[in-house]
Structure formats: structure tokens, C-alpha cells
Amino acid sequence: MKEFNICIDIDGTITDPYYWLSPANRYFNRNVKPEQVTQYSIDQILGVSRKEYIEFYNKNKFIMHDREKIRGDARNIICKLFNISNIYFVTARDKDLEILTYNYLNRYKIPYDELLLLGSPYKVKVAEKLECDVFIEDSPENAIQLSQSGFKVILLDTNYNRQVSDDNVFRVFNWNGVYEIIEKMLLQSKVV
Known part of the structure; x- marks a missing residue:
């Protein structure tokens, strides 16, 4: 029985963190680059109201989430972790994206509990x-x-989360870094 529990966000974590940028640039006639996305509030980055962004998102969320590209090595590392731990995907997505999300994870053959x-x-x-x-x-x-x-918390580095610094937060730059930290945690838990 697996005793180590890993919770994983989806958007921006297993997927490209800027998945929304190209469709939003087209919709709002902007030219925002990933390096300009230095905060998490997408509406502020685009210079639009929260209401305008939500309207855009609701019109485009199914296409955007379905087409999100997976981050390099995310699938391989999650497969390795699934062999030794419980994997729970915990996302802020609304319930209306449930079937799409199941299909997305299945398409990429990403295991989870x-x-x-x-x-x-x-x-x-x-x-x-x-x-x-x-x-x-x-x-x-x-x-x-x-x-x-x-x-x-293992925080996958993005332009919009660089200000985060906390004792329980471990910044990594890719999924190999995720694996290294979890491997250390597992080794430490066996020692205690």
C-alpha cells in the first residue's frame, strides 16, 4: 500500500503555464509575451476588466484546456511517482470541465488515484x-x-510566481526537480 500522498495542480503545473496567452492576445488584440506575465492576475496583465476576462474565458475554456501542451517530462515523472505514491489531481477548474479533464489526462496516459x-x-x-x-x-x-x-509545496517556476519565498516552498524549474525533491522526502520519511 502506498503511504505518500502527492497533490498536483493541473493548469500551469503539468501544463504550459502560458497556455491562455495566445488565445487571449488574439481575442483582446494584445501582444503580451510570457516574460511580461509577472503576476497571476491575467486580467491585469492583459489590461482588461475582470468581467471581460471571465467572458473571454467562459467562451474559450473548453478549447484552451483541451489544447494545453503538457510540460516536458511531467508525464514521465508522474508515472514514476505513481508507482511509489498516491497521486491526486486537485484543480480549481469548474465541474463543467470534468469530462474534458478526464479525457486530457487519459490522452496523455497520466496515471492518478x-x-x-x-x-x-x-x-x-x-x-x-x-x-x-x-x-x-x-x-x-x-x-x-x-x-x-x-x-x-513544490512550486514550478514561472514568471508570475518568482516573488514567492517561504520555508515550506521548494522552487523547481522542471519536473526532474520535482522528482529529486520528492525522492529526498521519501528517503527522509523512511529514516524517521
């Missing part, structure tokens, strides 16, 4: 319920909330 679509960015209660040992995330707000609630 459970998929939870919260419809909210707040993930602490679910992490507690799942007895999460480590949470893999890209959102700066989620990383801080989880860290301050006592969870270890």
Missing part, C-alpha cells in the same frame, strides 16, 4: 482531507496558503 475539480482556488481543506504530504503548484497564492497551513 483521484481527480478533484473544486471550482475554487482554495485547496487547503482538500489537502487536509487527502493527508497531502506535498502539493505541486504554480499559483503564488495557493503556494503561500498551503505553506502557511503546514504543507510542503
Whole structure:
């Protein structure tokens, strides 16, 4: 029986963090580059109202999420981790994206134990319920909330989360870095 519980966000974590940028640039007639995305509030990056961005997102979310590219080595590392731990995908996506999300994970042959679509960015209660040992995330707000609630967080580096610094947050630049940290955690847990 696997005893180590890994919670993983989806958008920007297993997928390209700037998946929304090209369609948003076309829709709003902008030319924002990934290096200009230095904060998590997409509407502010694009210079549009929150209402305008939500309208764009609701019109385009099925196509955007279906076409998201997977991050390099994410699938291979998750497959390795699945052999030694429980994998829970915990996403802020709304329930109306449930079938699309199952299909996406299946298309890329990504193994997991459970998929939870919260419809909210707040993930602490679910992490507690799942007895999460480590949470893999890209959102700066989620990383801080989880860290301050006592969870270890592996933060995949992006232009919009560089300001995050906390004792429980481990920054990595790719999925190989994720594996290295989890491997150390597993070794330490066997020693204790």
C-alpha cells in the first residue's frame, strides 16, 4: 500500500503555464509575451476588466484546456511517482470541465488515484482531507496558503510566481526537480 500522498495542480503545473496567452492576445488584440506575465492576475496583465476576462474565458475554456501542451517530462515523472505514491489531481477548474479533464489526462496516459475539480482556488481543506504530504503548484497564492497551513509545496517556476519565498516552498524549474525533491522526502520519511 502506498503511504505518500502527492497533490498536483493541473493548469500551469503539468501544463504550459502560458497556455491562455495566445488565445487571449488574439481575442483582446494584445501582444503580451510570457516574460511580461509577472503576476497571476491575467486580467491585469492583459489590461482588461475582470468581467471581460471571465467572458473571454467562459467562451474559450473548453478549447484552451483541451489544447494545453503538457510540460516536458511531467508525464514521465508522474508515472514514476505513481508507482511509489498516491497521486491526486486537485484543480480549481469548474465541474463543467470534468469530462474534458478526464479525457486530457487519459490522452496523455497520466496515471492518478483521484481527480478533484473544486471550482475554487482554495485547496487547503482538500489537502487536509487527502493527508497531502506535498502539493505541486504554480499559483503564488495557493503556494503561500498551503505553506502557511503546514504543507510542503513544490512550486514550478514561472514568471508570475518568482516573488514567492517561504520555508515550506521548494522552487523547481522542471519536473526532474520535482522528482529529486520528492525522492529526498521519501528517503527522509523512511529514516524517521
